[in-house]
Amino acid sequence: MDAFWHFAKRMTRYRRLMIFGGLCALISAGGMGAGIIAIKPVLDTVLEPGHQGLPQIVSEWNTAEDGFLTGRISQSFIDGLPTGAFVAVAWMMGVLGILTLIGSLANFLHQYCALTIVHRTIAMIRREAYDRVLHLPLKTVVEEGPSDAISRVVNDTEMLGIGFVAMLSKAIAQVTKGLAALIAAFFIHWQLALIAIVVMPLLAVIIRRLGKRILRASTGALTARAGLFRAATEALQGLRVVKVHTTERYEAGRFGKINKELLHQQLKIRTARALASPLVELMTVFTLGGLMVLAAKLILDGNLDKSVFFSTLTALGIAAASIKPLTGLLNDMQASRAAAERIGRLIGQETEPGHDAALPKLTRHHERLVFENVSVTYPGQTRPAIDDISLTIRHGETVAFVGPNGCGKTTLLSLVPRLFDPDIGRLLVDDSDIAKVRVRSLRRQIGVVTQEVVLFKGSIRENIAYGSPNATDKDIAEAARRARAEGFIAEMPQGFDTPVGEQGLTLSGGQRQRIAIARAILRDPEILILDEATSMVDSESEEHIGAVLKDFCLKRTTLIVAHRLRTVLSADRIVVMNAGRVVDTGTHDELLERCQLYRQLAAGHLAGLGSDAGVDTRLDQH
Numbered sequence: 001m002d003a004f005w006h007f008a009k010r011m012t013r014y015r016r017l018m019i020f021g022g023l024c025a026l027i028s029a030g031g032m033g034a035g036i037i038a039i040k041p042v043l044d045t046v047l048e049p050g051h052q053g054l055p056q057i058v059s060e061w062n063t064a065e066d067g068f069l070t071g072r073i074s075q076s077f078i079d080g081l082p083t084g085a086f087v088a089v090a091w092m093m094g095v096l097g098i099l100t101l102i103g104s105l106a107n108f109l110h111q112y113c114a115l116t117i118v119h120r121t122i123a124m125i126r127r128e129a130y131d132r133v134l135h136l137p138l139k140t141v142v143e144e145g146p147s148d149a150i151s152r153v154v155n156d157t158e159m160l161g162i163g164f165v166a167m168l169s170k171a172i173a174q175v176t177k178g179l180a181a182l183i184a185a186f187f188i189h190w191q192l193a194l195i196a197i198v199v200m201p202l203l204a205v206i207i208r209r210l211g212k213r214i215l216r217a218s219t220g221a222l223t224a225r226a227g228l229f230r231a232a233t234e235a236l237q238g239l240r241v242v243k244v245h246t247t248e249r250y251e252a253g254r255f256g257k258i259n260k261e262l263l264h265q266q267l268k269i270r271t272a273r274a275l276a277s278p279l280v281e282l283m284t285v286f287t288l289g290g291l292m293v294l295a296a297k298l299i300l301d302g303n304l305d306k307s308v309f310f311s312t313l314t315a316l317g318i319a320a321a322s323i324k325p326l327t328g329l330l331n332d333m334q335a336s337r338a339a340a341e342r343i344g345r346l347i348g349q350e351t352e353p354g355h356d357a358a359l360p361k362l363t364r365h366h367e368r369l370v371f372e373n374v375s376v377t378y379p380g381q382t383r384p385a386i387d388d389i390s391l392t393i394r395h396g397e398t399v400a401f402v403g404p405n406g407c408g409k410t411t412l413l414s415l416v417p418r419l420f421d422p423d424i425g426r427l428l429v430d431d432s433d434i435a436k437v438r439v440r441s442l443r444r445q446i447g448v449v450t451q452e453v454v455l456f457k458g459s460i461r462e463n464i465a466y467g468s469p470n471a472t473d474k475d476i477a478e479a480a481r482r483a484r485a486e487g488f489i490a491e492m493p494q495g496f497d498t499p500v501g502e503q504g505l506t507l508s509g510g511q512r513q514r515i516a517i518a519r520a521i522l523r524d525p526e527i528l529i530l531d532e533a534t535s536m537v538d539s540e541s542e543e544h545i546g547a548v549l550k551d552f553c554l555k556r557t558t559l560i561v562a563h564r565l566r567t568v569l570s571a572d573r574i575v576v577m578n579a580g581r582v583v584d585t586g587t588h589d590e591l592l593e594r595c596q597l598y599r600q601l602a603a604g605h606l607a608g609l610g611s612d613a614g615v616d617t618r619l620d621q622h
């Protein structure tokens with residue numbers, strides 16, 4: 001089914017409001033139709049010399065050949081009506097006034113209901129889309145870029161809402177009004193009205209053609225808008241880099257290019273949109289003009305009443321005026337169809353596996369962590385990032401992973417919290433395959449600190465407690481103390497309540513890392529993953545943190561990627577990796593003796609230590 005209708009169907013959740021709103025639209029249109037029908041008797045009364053007023057009008061209805069009211073009105077009722085042309089007009093206007101009042105109220109209620117339904121439904125869809133994004137596999141988001149997803153959740157839902165408003169609020173009002181006017185026209189003089197509607201099919205063809213064009217260009221425009229979003233976010237998030245590299249012009253150019261594409265697509269829509277209204281106008285004017293000529297002929301031949309002519313034309317004119325905005329509204333709906341398709345594709349994407357409530361939970365890790373012949377090849381790559389690695393790690397063991405850049409350390413450790421699945425092989429925690437348990441129960445047992453610390457806008461306290469909603473202030477302070485973060489936090493103007501800027505930009509790299517370590521400590525994980533967790537911490541603090549972590553890691557399985565020898569030395573076992581494979585494992589001394597690569601790595605490090613007092617003692621500079 002068309003994505004637009006798929007989402008539009010969500011509005012039926014508010015069925016009662018919809019029915020009430022629809023009724024109101026009908027009442028509003030009916031009021032207008034009655035008004036149109038009343039034009040003829042008013043004209044008759046005023047134009048006809050010696051008109052008796054209400055009694056004459058009503059008895060004409062009573063004696064009409066095949067009218068709805070023929071013979072239904074009692075003579076005594078007619079005799080009781082006030083006479084006089086002016087009184088009749090005043091009465092009719094009074095009744096019309098009341099009808100208009102009711103019509104306006106109904107119109108208000110219709111719009112009110114329609115907007116309520118649309119905004120509530122869109123809020124629901126937005127929420128659903130966002131939920132979906134959060135549950136997408138990491139791989140999908142990394143590949144397609146987060147800004148595209150953000151754009152779909154924020155911009156495209158807005159666009160969809162515009163289409164819904166066009167449909168439910170404006171289009172329905174216009175259609176019911178147009179129909180009421182048409183019915184009134186038929187009521188007054190059906191032959192003339194029939195001629196007028198022969199142009200309808202032609203109108204439909206025009207609208208369809210324009211609509212198709214708009215749909216196509218709208219898809220392009222939405223994609224371009226997502227691109228704008230991406231370019232702007234990237235540049236502004238990396239504003240430091242942009243400024244230092246003086247690439248403002250380059251960035252402006254990049255933005256400009258996408259901006260031009262958006263403009264191009266919008267200009268395509270412009271032609272179609274701009275054409276819609278004049279085309280319809282032209283057609284209606286010509287039709288009405290033709291009818292005028294025809295009617296003039298009939299009047300001159302004495303075959304048509306002047307009042308009938310006027311009121312039919314008025315009715316048809318109103319019908320045409322109601323149909324005219326319809327083209328624009330249909331175009332709005334076309335544009336929102338493009339948005340619906342983009343959101344539909346996002347929501348239709350497969351979510352991350354492992355969230356099925358039927359899956360068993362992983363019990364608290366207490367035995368071992370096993371990598372069983374795992375291999376990972378990133379999409380689009382020919383060489384595997386991880387190539388058939390098997391490794392068994394005892395509970396409570398601290399294992400350090402060393403190796404040159406790009407050898408696959410981060411990739412290997414990302415398999416543990418199941419950020420993605422290996423292509424071949426499996427991971428076992430205490431003999432349970434992690435692909436067969438609830439992923440939440442696995443991740444709850446894992447604490448991760450990486451080089452790129454992600455902090456959220458909020459206070460330092462909130463950032464430390466992120467993911468541990470039940471932590472007390474005391475727990476938080478204790479975790480901060482153990483991560484050696486209490487010192488700098490105490491110096492902050494508001495201590496733990498000091499707000500952290502977006503992405504934690506108001507803190508230094510080392511401070512951010514220490515907050516991340518406190519966050520991991522607070523979670524009290526069974527498995528701790530430290531991927532260059534202390535790379536930005538100064539060496540004195542690192543020594544402190546190292547001591548703390550040593551104590552903290554004692555009864556936990558700890559996987560460390562480190563570039564500093566000191567950290568590596570504290571591990572129970574060292575795994576040397578190269579090009580996606582494990583080259584050797586053992587203790588520092590064993591490896592020094594037998595592993596060439598390790599000797600190289602350590603030698604590079606030791607040289608660094610000698611020249612630079614250990615401030616930057618990176619293992620993998622070779």
Ligand SMILES: Nc1ncnc2c1ncn2[C@@H]1O[C@H](COP(=O)(O)OP(=O)(O)OP(=O)(O)O)[C@@H](O)[C@H]1O
Nearest residue numbers: 142378379381385404405406407408409410411412
């Ligand atoms: N999202 C990705 N898409 C494609 N290839 C990737 C992706 N992430 C990593 N790679 C590739 O996989 C290989 C292993 O990367 P990984 O990040 O695991 O290395 P690493 O050992 O952690 O390196 P470093 O010491 O620099 O942190 C690299 O060759 C890298 O180019």
Ligand SMILES: [Mg+2]
Nearest residue numbers: 409410411531
């Ligand atoms: Mg890495």
